Amino acid sequence: MAVFTRQPRTTEDAPETAPDGPPDSPSQSPSDTAAQTPEADAPSGRLTRWRAAHPTAVRVLRHLATAVSVLLVLGALLLPNTLHTLTPGKFLRLPVEAIIGAAVLLVLPRRPRLVAAVLGGLGLAALTALNVLDMGFYEYLGRGFNLVLDWGLLDDAQAYMEDAMGSAGATALAVGAILLAVLVFAAMILATVRLSSVLARHRAVAVRSTLAAAVVWTLTSALGLQTGSLPLATDHASVLVEVQVRRVQATLRDEAAFEREARTDVFGGTPGEQLVPGLRGKDVIFAFIESYGRSAIEDPRIAPGVRRTLDSGTESLTEAGFASKSGWLTSATYGGSSWLGHSTFLSGLWIDSQQRYRTVTSGDHLTLTKAFQKTGDWETVGVMPGVRKGWPEAKFYGLDSVYDAFELGYKGPKFSWSTMPDQYALEAFQRLQHGKKRDKPLMAEIILTSSHQPWSPLPKMVDWEDLGDGSLFGPIQQAGTKPSDIIADSDRSKEEYGKSVQYSVTSLTQWLERYGTEDTVMVFLGDHQPIARVSGHRASRDVPVTVVAKDPKVLDKIASWGWTDGLRPAQDAPVWKMSDFRDRFLTAYGSTPSRKTG
Structure with missing residues (x-):
């Protein structure tokens, strides 16, 4: 049996009492008295008693x-x-x-x-x-x-x-x-x-x-x-x-250094009549395929379907009279921020940050697209289904007119981030610009968005004659997968990503077969690799780039580039920085360098 002894109470242990108050009743203990005070019912008092009891x-x-x-x-x-x-x-x-x-x-x-x-x-x-x-x-x-x-x-x-x-x-x-x-x-x-x-x-x-x-x-x-x-x-x-x-x-140092770099331009002082004379009379189209990267062609889980699409597209275009050459470009961005890739490719400057993008687009650096506008011999147009608000950069790129997500006449559903299927965007370009009679040839920049993450749901190819206002895509969108089923699953993301690239490439090649002419020249490329969940954490930043034309003289001018024949670049095809393309392209088609500084 345990024996309990009462310890003598010290002065610190004794309860406080009012000096003039009545003595405690002999039948009440100090704790009983405290329990009847308002302070004892307060949370702090209850917490103190709980601590003492436990x-x-x-x-x-x-x-x-x-x-x-x-x-x-x-x-x-x-x-x-x-x-x-x-x-x-x-x-x-x-x-x-x-x-x-x-x-x-x-x-x-x-x-x-x-x-x-x-x-x-x-x-x-x-x-x-x-x-x-x-x-x-x-x-x-x-x-x-x-x-x-x-x-x-x-x-x-x-x-x-x-x-x-x-x-x-x-x-x-x-x-x-x-x-x-x-x-x-x-x-x-x-x-x-x-x-x-x-x-x-x-x-x-x-x-x-x-x-x-x-x-x-x-x-x-x-x-x-x-x-x-x-x-x-x-x-x-x-x-x-x-x-x-x-x-x-590094960011703070880079700002001043890049401002100086952007003010110097090898072709900035070239008169319009001396720019791209080798493409006079041609309709020139620069088309970007969202997230179309090297992984689409070389990753074992993705490549088989994409390679089949590229090879069959090469055969179909060859039958239609077109030839093509392909190589690799190393993008300035990866996984997203597509505008950095677009501006790098078109400006000839390495635009790998938002700060550099703001700097270059606020100046007058010559872009590929602006070079055609500067000649006065082309009508320049942008097809931007991903643009859903004001886009002041159109002036920097030298575009006479821009068709954004609201001006292409689409009445169908969005496919997650993508506002409309690529097939529809290309058909709208044909209806609104390319198919019309014009006094000048056309230079167009087209951004295709169907291969934008999360690659769910995806559109499908339909008969070109049935496209209408795009409403027929409603059932296709409703029957597609949900982004929540794809977004965290690497294997499914790879599968759906591959399908999206196949769809975008097919849309382009079929458009060329259907509407391309002897005077059509198309350059299409990826803007960056897909995110790491798809491409892997050690993936390169390389993207495919292809030039397609019916006129053999167009491809003869780039024969020295060493690119692969067809839509699919060989693994060992030349790799350039994306910022190198502008000067190589302008030089290949006869532009005369004239440096501009300041």
Whole structure:
């Protein structure tokens, strides 16, 4: 039997009483008296009584809170910034930043320690947010998030999610992301504040533990000890912070350097009559196929269908009297931001950031399309089914008229992000421009969007005579797959991506067979590779490019390029930077260089 003894009550344990109040009734205990006071019914009073009644539970909860705080801090310090490296082994390492942080907190007095803990929590939360943004950008754009330039792209991401998931789903996702960010910041601050208090309460043990951890880190670093294939001692968080700082510094330095580069143009001073004389009288079409990259032709899961389409297209065009040559271009972008690829190809400048894009499009640098306008011998037009708002860049590109998503007469359904099927866009171009009688030949820039992610649902080829206003695509769209069934599945994404490229290429080749003439010259290419979920994390940035014409003289002028005959470039066909194409093309078709500076 347990024996209970009553300990003498100290002055600190005695309940407070009013000096002039009546004495407690002999039948009432101090706790009974306290229970009848308003303060005892307050949440703090109930919490105090609960703690007193459940000391074991309190200890467990305190230990649990400390453990969770440790895990949050270590998780933030060790979190990678790419999805494919997010493995358990990444978190089984000793971060030097945790040791330094503990040492700093141990030497600070109470108030500065609290400030340092809060700032540390904010910093860790910000680093976590940046790492998550990096993950998304590497997954979709093949590069990290740029603190200076990329905030505007979040609006585009929201618009893309609306197309893929619907307005309600995209809104819910955005709200969830905001709430999660707030939660991460709050939790991280609470975690660092709690750990600072624990270190202060157990200072002697904390000092010894911190010194021991520093010794272990130094030894494991010197000896090169590893956990799996990763070093046990790491400064991972510091490296990621340095990456962000260098990225910002490089962005700021690049702005001034690129402004100087954009002011210099090899063909900027060439008179109109000396530009592309080798194409006089020809209808010249530059067509971009969304996300048409090297992976479409070489990835084993995608290539068989795409290769069949390219080879059959080559045969069909040959029967129709056309010949073609194909090569490779290395795009300035990857996975998205198609406008960077378009502007790089047409301007002859390497446009790999939004800052460079804004710089070049606000100037008067000569683009391929503007070169035709400058001659005065071509009517220039843009077919832009993906443009759904004002597009002031039309002036920079030298387009006399632009047909956006609302001016092509389409009355059918959207196919996720794509506002209309490529077949319809090409037929609308024929109806509105190419098929009309004109005083001048035509130069057109056409952006085809059916192969834009998430590749669900996809259109199908229909009889050209039945296209009408596009309403017949309604049942096809309704019978297609849902984006939510595709967007997170790599295998299905590859399958549907391949189908989308086949559809776009088929639309182009059939249009050429149907409407192409002796004076038709078409250059078509991809703007960038598809996202990493489809192309892989180590995929190149190469895209196919093809020149098609009936007049043999057109292809004779590029015979020295060494390109492959047909629509499918050989694996070892020449690879150029996309920014090199403009000058090579202008030179091949007789343009005279005349440098312009400033």
